[in-house]
Amino acid sequence: MKLKKINFEELFLKLQNKNYTIIKLDPKFPDYIEGQDLDILCYDINDISNVIVSFLSDYVDDNFKIFVLKYKNKTHVDLINNKKIHFRFDIIDKFPQYKKIEIKNSYFDVVIENSKFKHINNIKIKTPDYYDEFMLRYFEYIEYYSSVPDKIKHVDYINSHLRGDSQEKKFFFDRLYHFSSLPQKYHYKKQNINLKLLNLIEYFFDLIKKSFLVIKNDGLFVFFKKVFNFLKN
Amino acid sequence: MVIWGHGFIFLEEILNELRLINSFKIIKIIKKTNVNIKKLVNKIYSYDYAPKYHLKSKIHYLKFTPPQVFFIFIKNNDPQEDYHGEKKFRHIESRTMRNFKNRIRQKFNPRINEKMQSNDHIIHTTDSEAQTEHLLYLLGFKNGIQSLINNDKILPTPHYLNEPAKFSIQFVPLDNIYCNNVVLVNNSAYIKKMPIYDSVQYKFFNDKKIYEKYLSDYRGTFLTQDYNLSSYSKLIQNLNYLKGKFQKNFITVKTNLKNELFILDGLHRASILLKRGEKKIKVCIYET
Numbered sequence: 109m110k111l112k113k114i115n116f117e118e119l120f121l122k123l124q125n126k127n128y129t130i131i132k133l134d135p136k137f138p139d140y141i142e143g144q145d146l147d148i149l150c151y152d153i154n155d156i157s158n159v160i161v162s163f164l165s166d167y168v169d170d171n172f173k174i175f176v177l178k179y180k181n182k183t184h185v186d187l188i189n190n191k192k193i194h195f196r197f198d199i200i201d202k203f204p205q206y207k208k209i210e211i212k213n214s215y216f217d218v219v220i221e222n223s224k225f226k227h228i229n230n231i232k233i234k235t236p237d238y239y240d241e242f243m244l245r246y247f248e249y250i251e252y253y254s255s256v257p258d259k260i261k262h263v264d265y266i267n268s269h270l271r272g273d274s275q276e277k278k279f280f281f282d283r284l285y286h287f288s289s290l291p292q293k294y295h296y297k298k299q300n301i302n303l304k305l306l307n308l309i310e311y312f313f314d315l316i317k318k319s320f321l322v323i324k325n326d327g328l329f330v331f332f333k334k335v336f337n338f339l340k341n
Numbered sequence: 342m343v344i345w346g347h348g349f350i351f352l353e354e355i356l357n358e359l360r361l362i363n364s365f366k367i368i369k370i371i372k373k374t375n376v377n378i379k380k381l382v383n384k385i386y387s388y389d390y391a392p393k394y395h396l397k398s399k400i401h402y403l404k405f406t407p408p409q410v411f412f413i414f415i416k417n418n419d420p421q422e423d424y425h426g427e428k429k430f431r432h433i434e435s436r437t438m439r440n441f442k443n444r445i446r447q448k449f450n451p452r453i454n455e456k457m458q459s460n461d462h463i464i465h466t467t468d469s470e471a472q473t474e475h476l477l478y479l480l481g482f483k484n485g486i487q488s489l490i491n492n493d494k495i496l497p498t499p500h501y502l503n504e505p506a507k508f509s510i511q512f513v514p515l516d517n518i519y520c521n522n523v524v525l526v527n528n529s530a531y532i533k534k535m536p537i538y539d540s541v542q543y544k545f546f547n548d549k550k551i552y553e554k555y556l557s558d559y560r561g562t563f564l565t566q567d568y569n570l571s572s573y574s575k576l577i578q579n580l581n582y583l584k585g586k587f588q589k590n591f592i593t594v595k596t597n598l599k600n601e602l603f604i605l606d607g608l609h610r611a612s613i614l615l616k617r618g619e620k621k622i623k624v625c626i627y628e629t
Binding site for chain 2: 153157158161162164165168169170173174175177178179183
């Protein structure tokens with residue numbers, strides 16, 4: 109059986125007059141592998157989700173279904189193929205509450221308003237402005253690097269584009285300082301035996317959760333490979 | 342809009358007149374029986390622009406009407422609200438609703454003689470959204486107009502359905518879908534689960550009168566949506582399920598513990614699809 113592929117050209121044609129922007133777009137887009145996702149920032153989650161759900165409904169048959177999960181300020185629209193996520197649309201109308209960096213509320217609107225149409229093959233897609241793309245990747249790195257070391261890729265991405273002491277780099281940092289800051293309150297507490305124990309439990313609980321997710325999504329082989337790499341480092 | 346007890350015989354005609362106006366959409370129909378008319382009238386008119394002493398003589402007749410009332414809530418897409426009246430009677434009023442009210446009163450109010458029409462109005466309409474809000478509070482809708490709008494949803498469904506945090510779109514066998522119908526046993530009506538082919542909506546294909554009687558018996562009590570024979574007949578002719586502008590209007594169901602699907606919205610459409618011989622359809626499943 110030929111695997112279904114989402115026709116993004118048709119989808120983004122339906123979204124062209126909506127206020128949205130796609131962040132952290134995969135360089136291989138519109139190609140994708142099963143389980144991949146697309147992050148969408150927008151003003152009106154219901155409106156954007158409505159377009160996506162009705163578009164995806166054409167794909168629903170005996171094997172495919174759509175699953176929608178609504179959270180506060182976030183909705184997942186998943187196209188499911190035989191109980192596995194075929195593709196996920198991660199739609200948000202507010203930045204998550206980051207712990208390691210503070211972002212001005214107005215920045216969300218700035219990203220959407222400044223977004224530009226990008227042409228990929230025949231697809232017209234709204235993506236953040238050049239500098240906003242770096243900013244968003246930087247926030248992601250700062251927030252999650254300690255738990256997901258792979259997030260270093262975002263810094264690599266920024267460095268590869270902003271080399272040396274260029275004017276672009278200065279502009280990026282000016283913008284970064286304008287819209288974000290490091291939290292001023294203490295983000296650590298004096299360690300005592302109880303806190304150490306609690307941290308240890310939290311750490312192991314986190315590991316179990318992550319392991320479960322990796323096994324579920326990528327299988328045992330990938331899981332052991334990751335464990336091996338982790339121990340090696 | 343309120344239809345007083347002495348206007349019940351014209352209910353069908355009034356509803357038909359409402360349906361003819363493109364900018365009006367009937368949202369909810371509620372029937373109240375055994376009401377204390379005096380109390381109700383006082384409460385309804387307590388929010389009127391005119392002082393009660395002025396209204397007293399005008400609404401005196403209502404105390405002698407049958408103690409039953411129909412409340413019809415309409416979405417007016419062309420209210421043309423403006424100031425009306427003079428001095429202390431100056432108030433905001435929807436011109437389109439006032440015109441409608443006057444037309445209905447002229448047509449159906451009791452006659453004094455062949456030429457003269459009485460002022461025993463069979464209907465009352467609210468002048469503005471604020472008055473409608475008050476009426477809804479009176480009937481126990483704590484969120485007022487918001488409870489009739491309820492549009493914080495991804496997919497369009499009737500106002501009485503709250504979209505849950507989890508739902509899915511699936512392709513399911515039509516014979517795994519059940520519905521609810523009102524049945525009468527020992528003179529008391531209750532809601533019974535049944536397969537679609539046992540529903541009044543499906544039986545319509547063999548006998549329209551069963552459907553008509555069902556609507557007439559339970560309109561405003563168990564059936565608070567604007568169901569009617571003519572709309573259903575048109576739907577049977579034109580239903581293009583999930584096509585064109587109806588692409589997002591899924592039949593909405595929920596699962597029970599036996600993993601059976603229950604229709605929350607769309608029994609008429611499901612009956613038509615079953616009659617057309619469809620075996621499987623796409624539905625929106627509300628997860629519990």
